[in-house]
Amino acid sequence: TLPGLSPAGDIPGPSHGIAYPEGWQEWSTIAVSHRTDNNTLRVILGNAAAVQAARAGQTDPWPDGAVLGKVVWKDVQLENWEAATAPGEFVHAEFMFRDSGQYADTHGWGWARWVGLEQKPFDGGMQVCISCHTPVKERNWVFTDPAPFPPLR
Amino acid sequence: TLPGLSPAGDIPGPSHGIAYPEGWQEWSTIAVSHRTDNNTLRVILGNAAAVQAARAGQTDPWPDGAVLGKVVWKDVQLENWEAATAPGEFVHAEFMFRDSGQYADTHGWGWARWVGLEQKPFDGGMQVCISCHTPVKERNWVFTDPAPFPPLR
Ligand code: HEC
Ligand code: HEC
Numbered sequence: 001t002l003p004g005l006s007p008a009g010d011i012p013g014p015s016h017g018i019a020y021p022e023g024w025q026e027w028s029t030i031a032v033s034h035r036t037d038n039n040t041l042r043v044i045l046g047n048a049a050a051v052q053a054a055r056a057g058q059t060d061p062w063p064d065g066a067v068l069g070k071v072v073w074k075d076v077q078l079e080n081w082e083a084a085t086a087p088g089e090f091v092h093a094e095f096m097f098r099d100s101g102q103y104a105d106t107h108g109w110g111w112a113r114w115v116g117l118e119q120k121p122f123d124g125g126m127q128v129c130i131s132c133h134t135p136v137k138e139r140n141w142v143f144t145d146p147a148p149f150p151p152l153r
Numbered sequence: 154t155l156p157g158l159s160p161a162g163d164i165p166g167p168s169h170g171i172a173y174p175e176g177w178q179e180w181s182t183i184a185v186s187h188r189t190d191n192n193t194l195r196v197i198l199g200n201a202a203a204v205q206a207a208r209a210g211q212t213d214p215w216p217d218g219a220v221l222g223k224v225v226w227k228d229v230q231l232e233n234w235e236a237a238t239a240p241g242e243f244v245h246a247e248f249m250f251r252d253s254g255q256y257a258d259t260h261g262w263g264w265a266r267w268v269g270l271e272q273k274p275f276d277g278g279m280q281v282c283i284s285c286h287t288p289v290k291e292r293n294w295v296f297t298d299p300a301p302f303p304p305l306r
Contacts, residue, residue, distance in 0.1 A: 035235035083190035087300035
């Protein structure tokens with residue numbers, strides 16, 4: 001299949017009861033990261049509420065309505081520039097939905113993941129996510145510091 | 154200064170005679186990369202025409218009107234997860250503007266760069282860019298393969 005094209009289909013079903021965040025492919029960038037322990041490249045995206053909060057430094061806590069997304073690819077060496085690592089196989093997209101009331105039991109966030117280009121909903125339980133994010137519980141459960149950007153103009 | 158905030162200002166001046174691509178901070182992602190030779194993380198973005206072409210695999214050649222952007226940060230180790238590298242200092246944003254007519258002399262692209270959070274226009278000449286992109290002259294002068302994305306829905 002061509003990049004970005006996979007068999008057209010219906011909207012993927014919910015993950016942990018959370019509806020698929022349609023249109024996330026068009027969200028703006030909050031940060032990027034490279035994990036060298038499992039050789040994956042990621043982009044951290046946000047919906048409009050999250051990007052606005054990130055750019056304004058209003059992330060302690062993140063506002064209700066903010067959705068953070070993380071898109072993960074296996075990394076591969078760039079063919080024409082050996083010292084550059086670029087995205088290979090798509091792994092998954094996962095999201096934290098901020099709602100301090102609705103998600104009070106899971107630290108103010110709804111946790112959801114869709115796997116593979118076919119976007120199969122993950123249903124292993126939010127605890128999988130939460131336990132791994134415990135090192136940053138004092139940071140509103142978020143690892144990412146928004147990358148510095150020049151002001152929008 | 155807070156992330157994303159720097160002294161408000163006027164629109165930066167042109168680079169190589171090319172006007173500043175206002176609003177690029179909101180463009181969608183085409184790919185990400187990590188250069189281990191100079192320790193920088195980057196996101197490759199595009200305007201609507203470029204993202205549409207990327208998602209549809211119509212990049213040989215890229216269509217007139219497409220603008221590719223590359224945003225570069227120094228990399229730093231993520232504080233709470235040692236094996237992750239995250240964006241540090243903002244370096245620059247640079248752009249390739251596709252117009253096979255207007256930019257016929259520079260291989261169908263206008264090449265421009267704005268440096269630092271203050272977005273100072275680069276004026277060193279397009280040849281600086283072109284010479285470095287020569288390894289990919291058979292690829293329409295573009296290194297990046299768009300990352301695979303699940304279809305928009
Ligand atoms: C193996 C550990 C681990 C697990 C399991 C995990 N995460 Fe994360 N997550 C991280 C780390 C580390 C980061 C930040 C670095 C990176 O990967 O970019 C992160 C970042 C994120 C981000 C970007 C915002 C932030 O906190 O930086 C989202 C969104 C996210 N994870 C959602 C989830 C969801 C949803 C699940 C479960 C379905 C999950 N994570 C499971 C370790 C984990
Ligand atoms: C030192 C070599 C070098 C120089 C100089 C250089 N580039 Fe690049 N450029 C690269 C490499 C390698 C990539 C792809 C890997 C990466 O960095 O993500 C790239 C990628 C890009 C991209 C993303 C699209 C693509 O080709 O992958 C843009 C846009 C870009 N460069 C613009 C410019 C402009 C504008 C200039 C000059 C003002 C310039 N470059 C100068 C090496 C260079």
